[in-house]
Amino acid sequence: MEIIRTVEALKKWRSSFNESVGFVPTMGALHEGHSTLIKRSVSDNSKTIVSIFVNPTQFLAGEDLNTYPKKEESDRKICELLGVDAIFMPEISTMYSDDEVLISAPNIRGYILEGHSRPGHFDGVLQVVMKLLNLVQANNAYFGKKDAQQLALIEQMVKNYFLSVNIIAVDTVRQNDGLALSSRNAYLSENERKEALKLSRSLKEAAHLFQVGENNCSVIKVKMLEVLDGLDVEYVSIVDRSFKEIENIEQNNTIVLVTARVGATRLIDNIWI
Numbered sequence: 001m002e003i004i005r006t007v008e009a010l011k012k013w014r015s016s017f018n019e020s021v022g023f024v025p026t027m028g029a030l031h032e033g034h035s036t037l038i039k040r041s042v043s044d045n046s047k048t049i050v051s052i053f054v055n056p057t058q059f060l061a062g063e064d065l066n067t068y069p070k071k072e073e074s075d076r077k078i079c080e081l082l083g084v085d086a087i088f089m090p091e092i093s094t095m096y097s098d099d100e101v102l103i104s105a106p107n108i109r110g111y112i113l114e115g116h117s118r119p120g121h122f123d124g125v126l127q128v129v130m131k132l133l134n135l136v137q138a139n140n141a142y143f144g145k146k147d148a149q150q151l152a153l154i155e156q157m158v159k160n161y162f163l164s165v166n167i168i169a170v171d172t173v174r175q176n177d178g179l180a181l182s183s184r185n186a187y188l189s190e191n192e193r194k195e196a197l198k199l200s201r202s203l204k205e206a207a208h209l210f211q212v213g214e215n216n217c218s219v220i221k222v223k224m225l226e227v228l229d230g231l232d233v234e235y236v237s238i239v240d241r242s243f244k245e246i247e248n249i250e251q252n253n254t255i256v257l258v259t260a261r262v263g264a265t266r267l268i269d270n271i272w273i
């Protein structure tokens with residue numbers, strides 16, 4: 001497995017073969033969620049490259065950029081074990097210069113929900129993903145449904161900018177008790193981890209209510225908030241796959257999202273119905 005740190009080395013690696021390339025962009029501190037994306041890429045493609053880069057432009061002032069978990073040694077081992085061919089680990093100065101041409105998230109879909117809570121976050125996400133997709137020139141790039149709005153915006157960017165990569169969406173990986181895996185779970189105390197289960201429980205409740213015949217989103221949101229009682233809920237939202245708020249759940253076209261703070265940790269989760 002090659003560790004690549006420069007643009008020149010990455011381009012050299014990429015031009016050394018013609019087989020299909022799968023790409024898994026991450027911010028490191030790899031867990032089973034990331035591993036699932038990587039396994040999928042390894043099985044779909046001849047070569048797999050993972051990027052590990054804590055992208056500063058997607059963090060707002062006061063967020064956890066400086067304390068974001070770093071686990072370089074174990075990340076390398078995980079990638080090696082999973083059969084990854086290369087890891088791209090650039091420095092910030094390799095990825096960014098002064099006064100750059102910018103990519104902006106769309107005015108509406110980029111500024112609702114996560115984009116409303118974290119204005120400018122998706123500009124930074126799209127900027128770095130555009131750079132990485134251009135550098136890697138992958139056939140397939142893998143993203144988690146856990147970050148549903150991010151996934152939708154990346155799909156839109158690929159379409160709007162006529163990029164030729166296929167974006168592959170991968171289901172959210174959870175622990176046995178339902179907690180969605182996240183690098184930020186490392187911030188949770190034992191007690192907070194128990195409280196954090198309310199997010200996945202509220203989503204399960206929404207799916208259950210729909211299964212037993214309730215499709216009114218207002219009713220479902222009230223029930224979800226009951227499950228979330230005690231948490232600092234930022235939003236509960238039910239949207240269609242184009243991220244428009246809907247009044248009634250429609251099978252195969254709905255995403256139920258929840259974001260809440262558990263102690264100081266901000267967690268997001270969602271379920272696709």
Ligand code: AMP
Binds near residue numbers: 028033180
């Ligand atoms: P991150 O390192 O948090 O930027 O995540 C890198 C990629 O892994 C993104 O496409 C995420 O959506 C995806 N991911 C993170 N957590 C999970 C999870 N629990 N299940 C599936 N994909 C995930």
